[in-house]
Amino acid sequence: MTMSKTWEASLLSKDATMQDAIKTLNTSTIKLVCLVDSNFKLAGVITDGDIRRAIVAGKTLESSVREFMCFTPITFRASDTKAKRRKAFEAHKLLYIPVIDEQSKVINIDISQSISVFAQSNTVFLMAGGYGTRLRPLTEVCPKPLLTVGSKPILETIIDSFVHYGFHEFKISVHYLAEQIKGHFKNGEQFGVDIDYVEESSPLGTAGALSLLPMQDKPLILMNGDLLTKVDFRELLAYHVSEKAKVTMCVREYEYQVPYGVIQADNNEVKQVIEKPVEKYFVNAGIYVISPEVVNRLEKGSYKDMPDLINECLAHNEKVAMFPIHEYWLDIGRMADFERAQIDFMHNF
Incomplete structure (x- = not known):
């Protein structure tokens, strides 16, 4: 102590x-x-x-x-x-x-x-095979995870964030312009980590690529390769274990203000008028912890998205936990997000 x-x-x-x-x-x-x-x-x-x-x-x-x-x-x-x-x-x-x-x-x-005992032996699986169509023309010659935000590619910032919390075992799924990603990161030695690649001959969805992994014996973290966040990944992993969940999904609170007065009624009788109410939802943040038994039962090479995998777990009465993100988080999906990321990077990374 x-x-x-x-x-x-x-x-x-x-x-x-x-x-x-x-x-x-x-x-x-x-x-x-x-x-x-x-x-x-x-x-x-x-x-x-x-x-x-x-x-x-x-x-x-x-x-x-x-x-x-x-x-x-x-x-x-x-x-x-x-x-x-x-x-x-x-x-x-x-x-x-x-x-x-x-x-x-x-x-x-x-x-x-x-x-x-800082080193984490759990695998980090990063999804980097998408086409990035919403960021064209930038992604016509460069895969989205290699787009530069601040001083380095998005995916490099993600890896650095995991390294900060002691993670060093990475699997990166690639498809679109895969050779550029493999050429930049190689085996990870220059970044002080071990990197292996999972190559999708055709897109397998956000969960399907996991089926190409060897058998797992501990929870892994799955993350989209176009996110910037300051999440404490050790806390995320500990939360998953403490909740005894099969899958833990990171969520973000999203607020939406209805631009009109909302009527609450019983049949044709008005009971209340609420002027421009604010609705709150939890939305998917694109980061998950998945227990090994869930990964190991995936059908090899079969297409599957994470919502489908989560719904399958729920159908089997398996626990799916939520991990709310209160730290910085940004999904770089659109050009406006990419431009915002350039400013945010200076203040958060």
Whole structure:
């Protein structure tokens, strides 16, 4: 276990909102928020997973942290031995535990040594075989994943993001202008990773290419090769495991304001008029974690999109979890998105 020198940045008032908690998590190196009163007495904690589950449950950015915080967290005292702390980390499968004094004031945050085991052995599968028709004429001579955003190709930024979180095993599915992608990344050695290619002789859909993989023994992350995001991929993988899901799909909250007054009626009788209401939905963000048994049962070489795969899991009463993204995320699907990405890159990468 190690004592953090930046634990103070993880303290937040117990009267704060979800938005405050998200900001604290995103700016601190410690992925735990300790909620305290005016005397720094510990009132509870919030993890990354707590926030995402609260979003799924319908909580808003303005919701009080008291609506979803853990009021009875595991804690240490300064006098606790290393052996006692190690057993607590292992027993509760935690990475961070607050240290409190006799008055329950936070005096530090202990970090499990397991967090230093940084390398992730899970495979990352990147979809890079599409035609990118909506970005023509740019994609007539260059595959979309190799289009330059900021200082480097989109796909290189994606790989760098995964490397930041300890991932080093990559499979890239290719089809359209495949030789350009293979020529740029080669075997991944220059990027400090291992890259193998899955070549689709004809497009197999967003899930079908997975059928060309050898048998898997652990969850893999599947991601479209035209996304920019600051998602914590380790947290995503841990969330999938904790939810005991067969598939976890990243989602993004999308708001749409109806430009008219909406009528609520019972038969021909008006009950209420709501002026220009805002509708909220979760939309697919193009990032998934898929358990090995789901990948291994795919029919080799058969076309399948991810919505079809998810619906098959649901038909078998298998759990499909949602992982809401509150971090930066952009799907570079249209020319306007590509132009926006050039500006966003300077501020986020």
